[in-house]
Amino acid sequence: MSRRTIQWLVVFSALSIIGVLITQLYWVKRIIEIRNREFSQQAHVALQYVAEELAAVSNVMLQNNPVEQLSPDYFLINTNARTQPDILEHFLREAFTRQNIVTDFEIGIYDCNTNAMQYGMMLSTRNQTKTPTQTANWLKTDKYPYYVGIRFPSQAGTLPWELEGWMWSTILIIIALGFFAYALFVILRQKQLSDEQKDFINNMTHELQTPISSIRIASEVLENPAITAQPDRYNRYVNIIKEEIGRLQRQVELVLTTAKAERNMLDVKLQPLDAHQEILSVLDKYNGKVAASLNASNAFIQADLDHFRGLISNLIDNAIKYSPGEPEVHISTANTGKKLSISISDKGIGIAPDQQKRIFEKFYRVPSGNIHNVKGFGIGLSYVKEIIRAHDWKLELNSRPGKGSQFKILAKLA
Known part of the structure; x- marks a missing residue:
C-alpha cells in the first residue's frame, strides 16, 4: 500500500470519527437545552400555583405574571404581601410534587424594611429535612416590595442524570479517537522507517557496487601476464585495488559503528x-x-x-x-x-x-x-x-x- 493511499485512509478515518464525535456532542447539547427548558416550564407552572395559593391566603390580588426567572436556577415570586415561611414551604412541596419535580431547592424571603433576604432555608422534595442556607448572595430586584426567591442548585451548570450515559460514551469516543490517532502515528512512523531502510539498502548496494566493480576491473587487468612488463601501470592498478578496499573498509566500519552506537555499545578510548x-x-x-x-x-x-x-x-x-x-x-x-x-x-x-x-x-x-x-x-x-x-x-x-x-x-x- 502506497504512502499516499495510507494518508487518504487516515484522513477519511479521522474525519469519520470526528464527525461522529461532533454529532454526539451536538445532540448532548440539544438534549441538555431541552431538559433545561422542560424544567423551567415545570418550575414556572409549579411556582404559578404557589403564587395563586399565597395570594388567596394573604387575601391580596394576584399580580399579572407573578413568576419571573432571573437565571437558569433562580426564580422570583411576586407575593405582594408578607409571607410566612411555613406556609411557603408547604405550598412549594405540594406544587413540586404535583409537577414531579424531585430536587433540592433553596428559598429566601425578602424583607422590604431591611432591603435584604431575611429568611433562607434548604429543602428537598425527597424528604422533610431542611437546613439553613446563606442569604447574603441572593439576587434582589427593585420591582416588587414583597417577593420570595427560589433557587435550584442542581440546575446551576450541572448535568442531568439522564445524560450521564451519553457523556460517558462521548468520553469513551474521545479516548478511542486518541488511541486511533496514536496508532496512526505509529503506523506512519513505521512506514517512514521502512521506506528509509529500503533507501538505505538501495544506497548501500549502489555504494558497494562501485568499489567492487573497480576492484574487479583492476584484478582482471592484473591477470594479464604482460602487465608485469609495465611497472607504472601495474602499480597504478594495485593502488586502485588498495584504495577501493580501504573505501569498502571505511563504509563497513561506518555501518558497524552506527549499529554499536544505537545499542549503546560504542567503544570510545579517550x-x-x-x-x-x-x-x-x-x-x-x-x-x-x-x-x-x-x-x-x-x-x-x-x-x-x-x-x-x-x-x-x-x-x-x-x-x-x-x-x-x-x-x-x-x-x-x-x-x-x-x-x-x-x-x-x-x-x-x-x-x-x-x-x-x-x-x-x-x-x-x-x-x-x-x-x-x-x-x-x-x-x-x-x-x-x-x-x-x-x-x-x-x-x-x-x-x-x-x-x-x-x-x-x-x-x-x-
Whole structure:
C-alpha cells in the first residue's frame, strides 16, 4: 500500500470519527437545552400555583405574571404581601410534587424594611429535612416590595442524570479517537522507517557496487601476464585495488559503528590529542581540496583517535557531496573559553530549516529526487551525532538554502 493511499485512509478515518464525535456532542447539547427548558416550564407552572395559593391566603390580588426567572436556577415570586415561611414551604412541596419535580431547592424571603433576604432555608422534595442556607448572595430586584426567591442548585451548570450515559460514551469516543490517532502515528512512523531502510539498502548496494566493480576491473587487468612488463601501470592498478578496499573498509566500519552506537555499545578510548595534527592528517587524502585555517592557540583535547578522524572525515565528505560544481570547503579552529571550536563550512546547496533537525536521524536523507544523485548511506551525520554525544561535546549547525552550511564542533580542552 502506497504512502499516499495510507494518508487518504487516515484522513477519511479521522474525519469519520470526528464527525461522529461532533454529532454526539451536538445532540448532548440539544438534549441538555431541552431538559433545561422542560424544567423551567415545570418550575414556572409549579411556582404559578404557589403564587395563586399565597395570594388567596394573604387575601391580596394576584399580580399579572407573578413568576419571573432571573437565571437558569433562580426564580422570583411576586407575593405582594408578607409571607410566612411555613406556609411557603408547604405550598412549594405540594406544587413540586404535583409537577414531579424531585430536587433540592433553596428559598429566601425578602424583607422590604431591611432591603435584604431575611429568611433562607434548604429543602428537598425527597424528604422533610431542611437546613439553613446563606442569604447574603441572593439576587434582589427593585420591582416588587414583597417577593420570595427560589433557587435550584442542581440546575446551576450541572448535568442531568439522564445524560450521564451519553457523556460517558462521548468520553469513551474521545479516548478511542486518541488511541486511533496514536496508532496512526505509529503506523506512519513505521512506514517512514521502512521506506528509509529500503533507501538505505538501495544506497548501500549502489555504494558497494562501485568499489567492487573497480576492484574487479583492476584484478582482471592484473591477470594479464604482460602487465608485469609495465611497472607504472601495474602499480597504478594495485593502488586502485588498495584504495577501493580501504573505501569498502571505511563504509563497513561506518555501518558497524552506527549499529554499536544505537545499542549503546560504542567503544570510545579517550586519549590526549593534538587536534591540529589529526586534522592535517585527515586533510592529506583530499589533496588540497579543503582549505584550512587552524588558528586555535590551544588544540589539545581528550578524544578517541579513530572516531575523531572519522568525525572530521564525515563532515568534510558531507560538505563535498552537497557542493555543486567545484567544492569550496573550509575548516577552521579557534579557542572559545575553555573549549576548542572546529568549524567546517561549505558554499553548497544548504539545508532548509524544516530539514535541519532530521538530517541527524539514521537513514534520513534530504529529499532530492534521484536517490543516487548524491552518494552515501544516509548514516554519516547520524554517526557524527553519536560521536559528539559519546565525547560529551556540542555540535551546532548554521545553514541557509543556496548559501551553504557550517557545522561547528565545541570540544572540551584537555
